[in-house]
Amino acid sequence: MKKIVLMMVCMPLLFTNCASMFTKSTYPVAINSTPADANLVITDKKGNEVFVGKTPSIVKLKSSSGFFSKAEYQVKISMDGYADRLITINSSIEGWYFANILFGGLIGMLIVDPATGAMWTLDTETINATLNPENGSDVSLIIKDINEIPQNERGNLVRLN
Numbered sequence: 001m002k003k004i005v006l007m008m009v010c011m012p013l014l015f016t017n018c019a020s021m022f023t024k025s026t027y028p029v030a031i032n033s034t035p036a037d038a039n040l041v042i043t044d045k046k047g048n049e050v051f052v053g054k055t056p057s058i059v060k061l062k063s064s065s066g067f068f069s070k071a072e073y074q075v076k077i078s079m080d081g082y083a084d085r086l087i088t089i090n091s092s093i094e095g096w097y098f099a100n101i102l103f104g105g106l107i108g109m110l111i112v113d114p115a116t117g118a119m120w121t122l123d124t125e126t127i128n129a130t131l132n133p134e135n136g137s138d139v140s141l142i143i144k145d146i147n148e149i150p151q152n153e154r155g156n157l158v159r160l161n
Contacts (some may be wrong), residue, residue, distance in 0.1 A: 031056065040054055
């Protein structure tokens with residue numbers, strides 16, 4: 001009888017998995033841009049497009065790209081008249097994964113959490129990208145004293161008040 005009770009107590013410790021129980025393998029990432037309504041393309045580390053749309057968007061991305069393989073994404077935000085923005089989203093090891101050492105057992109650490117992707121977490125929750133005008137579109141303002149302007153150019157000045 002003692003052996004049966006001991007087995008019943010030990011079995012959950014051997015066959016559970018901490019990261020899978022306390023975290024997830026897909027994360028929402030909010031992507032915003034200024035100006036809004038920019039083109040948005042997200043590719044994975046193999047170059048496959050995983051999302052195509054417009055900003056603002058909330059995109060669900062997997063934290064894993066396979067067994068024991070963390071995900072990495074390239075986010076391209078573009079709009080006519082503005083320079084493209086490229087932003088990388090990386091994954092890192094989920095802290096709960098190491099709780100398998102104490103609570104989850106070897107099956108959770110070596111099979112379940114790596115297979116489900118729960119051993120990884122995305123490093124980015126929100127992207128707020130400001131698009132810069134392309135070269136030639138920049139407007140600059142230079143303030144000069146009236147005495148610094150040559151006499152022959154003063155005829156082009158416009159009085160503001």
